[in-house]
Amino acid sequence: MDFTRFMNKFNEIERQLSPTSALRLSFDNISPETEEPPDGKRLWGVPVPPFVSDKVVSWIEEEFNEAPVYYNGNSVLKKVENVRMIDRYNTKNPTVGTLYLTATHLIFVEPDSNKETWILHMHIASIEKLPLSTTGSPLLIRCKTFLSVTFVIPKDSECHDVYTSLLKLFQPVSINKLYCFNYQPAKDDFPKNAGWDFFKLEAEFKHMLVPNDNWTLCSMNEKYELCDTYPRQIYVPKEATTLMLISSSRFRSKGRLPALTYLHNNKASICRCSQPLSGFSARCLEDEQMLEAIRKTNTNTDYMYVVDTRPRINAMANRAAGKGYENEAFYENIKFHFLGIENIHVQRASLQKVLEACEQKSPTMSAFLNALESSGWLKHIRSILDTSSFIANAVDKGVSVVVHCSDGWDRTAQVCSLAQLMLNPYYRTIKGFQALIEKDWLAFGHKFSERCGHIQTDAREVSPIFTQFLDCTWQLMSQRSESFEFNERFLLILHDHVHSCQFGTFVGNCEKDRLDLKLAERTFSLWGYMSNHLNEYINPLYKPNVDESIKANLAPQCIKFWRGMYSRFESGIHPREPLGDLLLDSKEHCNSLEDHVQHLTKRIASFKNYISKSAKKLQDATTANPKASKEPASNEINDNKYNYDKKLSELSAADDDHPLKATNMSFANLSLNADQTSPQALTEEISSVAVDWKPMRNVTSCSCSTPFDQFSKKTHCFRCGDIFCERCIDKNVALPGHDSGKAVPVCRGCFRQMQKQSP
Amino acid sequence: MEFADLIKTPKLDGVFLHTTTANATVEGTLCITGHHLLLSARQENTQELWLLHKNIDCVEKKPSIGQNIVMGGIITLKCKDLRIIALEIKYAKDFFNVSASLEALSAIQNAELDYPFFYRPMYSILEDGYTMFRPELEFAQLISGLSMGGASSPNVANITICTPSTSAMASSIPHPLQNGFALEAAAALMGSSGSGSCMAACEWRVSYVNKDFGVCATYGATLIVPKAISDEQLTLSAAFRDGGRFPVLSYRHENGVGLIAFPVIKLCLYNSSSHLLQATLMRSAQPLSIQGIKRCRADEAILNLVLGRSKKGFIVDTWGKGKSNTETDLHYSQWKKVNRAIGNVSSPAAILDSFAKLIEACNDTGCTTDKWLSRLESSGWLSLVLNSLNASCVVAQCLDQEGSPVLVHGAKGLDSTLIVTSLVQIILNPDCRTVRGLQALIEREWIQAGHPFASRHRYSCYTPHQTRNKNSGATFVLFLDCIYQLYTQFPCSFEFSTQLLILLFEHSYFSQYGTFLCDSERERQELQVHTRTTSLWSYLNRPDVLQTLLNPLYEPNAAVIWPSVAPISLELWSELYLRWVIDQRNLTTTMAQIQELVTTEKELRIQALKLRKQALELSQEVMTLINEDDDD
Incomplete structure (x- = not known):
């Protein structure tokens, strides 16, 4: 062969x-x-x-x-x-x-x-x-x-x-047999270390202006002595003493003591922990002091909320096992709330029923709605959103909240991250959402290995906790589409890779696990991969609104079934003209055109400049005063230098007829790049940007005959405007007709042509 | 009767208004006029509430009682546009007067006292909506295969079509016909010169057998029937069908299977006999089951002619097996009977019951998720939508894939039949997805086809079940919901936005325009609706109004749009049903942003092209200068 x-x-x-x-x-x-x-x-x-x-x-x-x-x-x-x-x-x-x-x-x-x-x-x-x-x-x-x-x-x-x-x-x-340990992306795709250092916990907290007068970095968990499922850096009230921290950690299930996860700009904070080992009557003075110290960091109010996300009955049952919840009689100045999110087993069973509802053979409308109702899925989604809204509202009003469930890594992770999503526009950007996951799910520990069934495990440990988090995010997105920088595809890709273990990002259950497994050296990071595909995740309708917190509408009519997730592969049931993709495409087209317009405007300006200058030179020649033309001309050189340098690198302007190489070059010529003045170069610039893009609707397959389905990403070549499948459009090049010099997708045919033009 | 007699309190200060969306309470002055209820805070920058009395579906009184005396009370107005408004009135006398006035005014039965007969538009009418969709022209276009209600072309010719003089509406109004070919086809239909110029037109003719509405009370005066069928045969067939609604042409579909799969063959066939690959959609009422009458040869003759050279046809029954009468297998042997019931009980009243349950569930935003889903299910509304779409897809498939003629009927052919025949056209015919096309479709398949809008929409979902009568219905709402479902699945294939659908929903219940008045063409003629009122279409087609109803994403799509009819694909039309209870601002901003994006894209494109031209010109100029320079 x-x-x-x-x-x-x-x-x-x-x-x-x-x-x-x-x-x-x-x-x-x-x-x-x-x-x-x-x-x-x-x-x-x-x-x-x-x-x-x-x-x-x-x-x-x-x-x-x-x-x-x-x-x-x-x-x-x-x-x-x-x-x-x-x-x-x-x-x-x-x-x-x-x-x-x-x-x-x-x-x-x-x-x-x-x-x-x-x-x-x-x-x-x-x-x-x-x-x-x-x-x-x-x-x-x-x-x-x-x-x-x-x-x-x-x-x-x-x-x-x-x-x-x-x-x-x-x-x-x-765990060492997971896919990520074998996975190799294409050689020049992205380096192995890309993405692993994108998010640093210190930086995220610095973002919230922590440490500050009230909050400090606690160094006692450097070797995971306090709590092995927590990150090394934990932020605690400045007032908290070593004794308080140690005792509080001992008094909490799995050592997960109250630690800061979010500080709002009004001093109200969200702290997370696990349930106290209170049993029926046990108390821990230091833990009580710890909560009081947290309350005191916020001077807005003389009370704070302690939210137990579990249903009251579950918390009561835990008391028999020596665990339980805070007693309002012992803890001063707290308002205690049960908010009733069901446990992992209920959620797992519910998802099972959702899938049955989706898989009914020859379903009728009633059968589907009945099955959806009896699954209780939307009810659970609503209760998670409800709890998150409660926390977000409290913080928005200036009241601090301490959140826990049983071990504080399932429901607590869900509601803490969702509350932050509602409160802070930063978390509604692509980077912010990743940072949120990095902080509240990865650093503070979530049992991804068990919950997602990465490795063989007790089936009772599997539960769609992270899926629900994405679902709730989607609910918020569909209620407030303009507030999110990312789109549905972003959530789906996240969901895919949380389960695929192709990247090391979601392997292991806590920071310590990931360090022990040396994932950063042995595997690739999902964030590194995603950073190469950001343009696919953009919500074209996004309007950045700084300082705005959003509220979820919790009316049952507003909680919808996420067809795009749970019935994603039933290709026949989705809208035939996917709006999101079409709009994203329009947005990209706009960007390309804008860039092109910018470029043309600059060209026109420099042409005009030249023309007026030569007119002036003509005038000067008659007055025979060479100095007069010198001053503005030198400015002109500086003005065009940037453009020139850029052009040089882009087009490798080593052509023989380059004006700068010409020996007897007139002064005016210097002020204008010849590759701009020549109509051929301009034609090339113009032909390098497609003004009209092929309409997406009736395209059923790529030129390579790969059929397009509901989910295939169709990409326009920025140069010829034709549509290609993801694998046929793998080149990103800066186009001469674009001002920004940003690399944009071009098809292979165009790439070859461009290489021919500028070898 | 004078309105003044009914208005006991024309003006009342200090009324408090509570609405469900805005939690704020507004104090204002209440005015009651012959047709409107007005509430104004009498301040700058505050919105006034204008409510047509006809919009009021139900008036509920709740007197507040203190010390065993009525101290005033709250009047709750439940409106046909689904809004619920509460008026708080301080004094007992005013409370009773206002409620009595509103009850009386909203219950006026006399159509001639309706607002459209009093309303005069403040603008000049550019195009009269009453003559825009004249049946002759619509049918001519249908037969000749030209776009219906299509875009206007620059060469507008004026011709006059004379219809029998007895017809009041046909008062020889000059009609703008949009192009020459249609004119020819119309002429062919009229039996005058130019016949034979269009093959398809030969098979059909316009019949005026119903010119005085004697044969069928609910049909219009102008009907299209197979050419070989005489008016006598039509009369005989009418006697055989419920309400005299004999089979008439609804739509002819041209892009049959031949065009898609075998373009070459299609071309050949088209040359030899043009009608082979055209499938016909007919509609009628069910056959009557009268003692002694077993068959009607005239009726069979109509269907046989429609069958033409096709081996089989389909009779789609939208009413439900065993519930309606159907054609016997013996006498209609080539016709396959298909049952596609819209609901368990496909009566208009049952559809309204379902709608009422749906709205009740929608208005209860405080209930649990389980309760909501269970009420949504038990309302059965989405099932009705699903079944309507399903039946329409079956019919559309028979026409498009099999190329077979289809006859659709329910019981009386006034409700579910019309949903199916009109949805089929939206699925198959791209013209029906334009603003004009939708208007033409509604005009043909609903208004002229005799859907009794006045009776169906007299009561809506808030009127208690026992007060409604059996003629009440919500068929048209169901139809609009089905279009909405198609829209969500093909958001770029419709020229109009969902705003137009909502507007149609409102105007079909209460309006200043006469388009949806009365139950049939006959009644409209008796009341001279066409001359005494303004058409809704005249208003809608004004450029400034039209602009607000367009879909920014529209790209003409000539293809058939096959929707998904899986339950999971249906969406609740929250934009309409929840608009007074849940803030729909997100939708509005989304639409505005989409509009902005699309406009920017277009503008940038034009700008880029302009700049390119300019840059090229300048570069030429510069080149000349450089050359001159070099020459120096």
Whole structure:
């Protein structure tokens, strides 16, 4: 097999990678046209380019050799033909195709439509072998991304093979076997350390002007002595003594003592902790003092709220186990509230019922609404929002709040982060939202490994706590669309990667775990990846409003079912003209045009300048006074210097006919770059920006014949205005017709042309 | 009767107004006129409340009693636009006078006393809405396959179409016809010169059999029927159908399956016989079950002609199996009967009951999520919407995919039938998704087709169930909701915004315009509605008004829009149903921002092109200068 053939095959595979799949990342920014194959890896005796990961090589090998191939020494890769894929809306005409099992993915390829379905093993929630039918052996796979498919495999033995292989692969026993430890993005995509240092807890607190007169950094948790699930830096009232901190930590479940998580600009704060070990009568004076110290940091009011997010009955039951809640008789100046969010088991069962509601066979309106009601999901979402609103309102009015649930890492994380989302516009930006997750979920500890089922664990520990947080954020977003910098896609990508373990960001349960696992060295950060794709997450309707807190409308009519999340893969049920994508596209088009207009305006100004100057020179020539023209001209040089430098770097203006190289150059010529004056250069600049973009509506597939579905990101080439799928538009280049010199997406054809123009 | 007799207290100071949205209470002066209730705070910058009495659905009195004496009280006005207003009145006498006046004024039955007969627009009418959608022209365009209610073209020709002199409305008004081809087709229809110029037109003709509304009381005077059917046959068929509503043409669909799958074949077929790939949508009422009458050969003849060369047709029953009469298999052997009931009981009253339950649930914002979902479910409203869309999709599929003719009927053919036939056209025909097209559609399929707006909309959802009569309904609201669902799924394929739908909702209940007055063409002629009132369309099509109703995202879409009819895809139309209870400002700002974005995009594009031209010109000039310079 020669190299061309290999590249063809490679391009084909690359094309086939589903845009929604996580593995797609590893093929980002591949530029087969430009790179030379190095020594080293070889496939059938042919050198393999460095940007092709081992996985692809093995995949190709596997495709060309029918015999099973061993991968990583132990797992068997399977290829099964004539598999039928059945989804809920297409039970009559199942699609027939080939199923591939790789070490990381299950891939179903439909040869006719060029369409395929990628399932990351890490995304699989459950695998079920259904009773044998006449057409074969059905395998039902449910994913954490709410995709649910049935593959009917002709031979039962093959089905069994796939089934047992998947069982081994989908949920590792050890945390060290997670996908992130093998995952390699494309070589020049982004470095391994990118993203790990984006958020520093100190910086986030500095953002809130902490430390200050009232709050101080406590150094006692440097080695996680006080609480091993907390971050090393915890911020506590200045008044709190060492004894208070130690005793309070001992008096709280899992040592999670009250610590500052958010300080509002009116001195009101949100502190989080776990339940006190009060039992029926136990008390801890230091813990009481600790809360009093927190209250005293805020001089607005002489009381503060202690919010127990649990239903009263749950808290009561905990008392029998020696835990419980603060007694208002012992704690001075607190107002104690139960707010009734149900526990992880109730939430898990509720989500299960939501999925059943979505998966009803031939559903009627009543059946769907009944199922949705009985799931109670919207009720739970509302109670989380309700509690968060309570906290946000209190803080907004200047009252501090201490929040806890049982261990203070599920419900507490939800309501603390949502309250901050409501209170502070910073958290409604992309960066702020990531910082919020970094602070209230990652630093303060949330059991991602268990809750998301990253590794084999007690099924009773799995619960959609983070999903609910995203759902509540979505509810706020749909009520106040202009207040959020990010869009629905951003939340979905987050949800995908919290479960995919492709990045180390959400691996482990607390800061200490992540340090112990050396994730920052061994894995990539989701934030690093996301920073390369920010333009996809922008809400085109965002209007930054500083200092504005938003309020959620909690009327039941306003709490909606998030179809885009839970029924995401039912492609038939979504709006046929996705507004969000269209508007985002318009926004980008506006940006491009604005940039272009800016550029043209500058050009016109410099042309006019030149014309007027030469007119003046003509005048000067008649008066024969050379000095008069010198003064303004030197200014002119400075004015254009910036432009010139930029042009030099952009177009590598080493052309032979460059005016600066000309020996007998007139003074006026110097004040104007010749590449600007020449109509050809201007034409090139003009042709480098597409004024009209191809309308998105009737585009059903990319030029590479990849079909577009509901979720595929369609991107316009800024140069030619045509539409491409994510994998065909992998170049970002600054266009000569843009003033800002910002790198923008261009298609491969345009990229080649541009390279030809300026070698 | 004089209005003055009913108005016991024309003016009253010190009335407190409470509304559900703004929690603030406003003190003001109440005025009652013949048609309006007015409440003004009499201050600068305060909004006045103007309420048409016809908007009032229900007046509730709650006297406040102190020391066993009525001390005044609160009058709650529940309006047809779904708003609820409470007026607090201090003194007992005023309280009783005001409530009695409002009750009497809102209950006036005489259509001639309605506001449209008194309203005179303050502007000159550019286009008369009453002559814009004349049936002859609409049908001519339907037959010739030209866009209906389409955009105006610059060469406007004026022609006069004479209809039988008995028809009062056809008073030989010069009519702007929009292009020559339509003119020809219309001429062909009228049986005058130019016949045969359009193949399709040959099959159909305009019948004036109902010119004095003797054959069918609810149909208009102008109807379109197969050409080979005589007026006598129509009369016979009318006798066989409920309410005399014999099968008439509703829509002809051209872009059948042939055009999409086999363009070449389609072309060939089109040359040989143009009608082959055109599927016809008809509507009628159910056949009557009269003792002794088993069949009606004239009725069968109509359907057989419609069938033409197709092997089979579909009769879609929107009323429900076993509940309505249907054509016998024996005598309509080539017609397949399909049941697609809109609801368990598809009567207009049942639809209104459902609507009332929905609004009751919507107004209770303090209940739990479970309660809300359970009430939403038990109202059955979304099921009605889903079933309507479903039935329409089935019909649209028969027309578009199978190319078969379809006859739709419910019981009387006045409600669910019209929902289905009009939705089918919105799904299939891009013209119906424009402002004018929607107006034309409503004019053809609802107003001229005899949907009894006056009876249906006399009472709305707040009137207690026992007070409503069986002719009350909310069919038109259901229709608008269905359009809304299509809109949410295809937000760029509609020229109008949802504001137009809300406006239509309001005007169909209470209006200063005469468009939705009366139950049928006959009644409108008797009252001379067309000459004595102004048409809503005349108002809507004024450029400044139209501008506010356009969808900024509109891009004409010639394709058929197949909606998803999965329950999960439906959305509650909160913009309408919740607008008085939940702040909808977010929607308004969103729309404004979208508008801004789209405008910016357009402006930037123009600016960029302009600057390019300028830059190129200047660069040429500079080049010349440089060359001169070099020459020096």
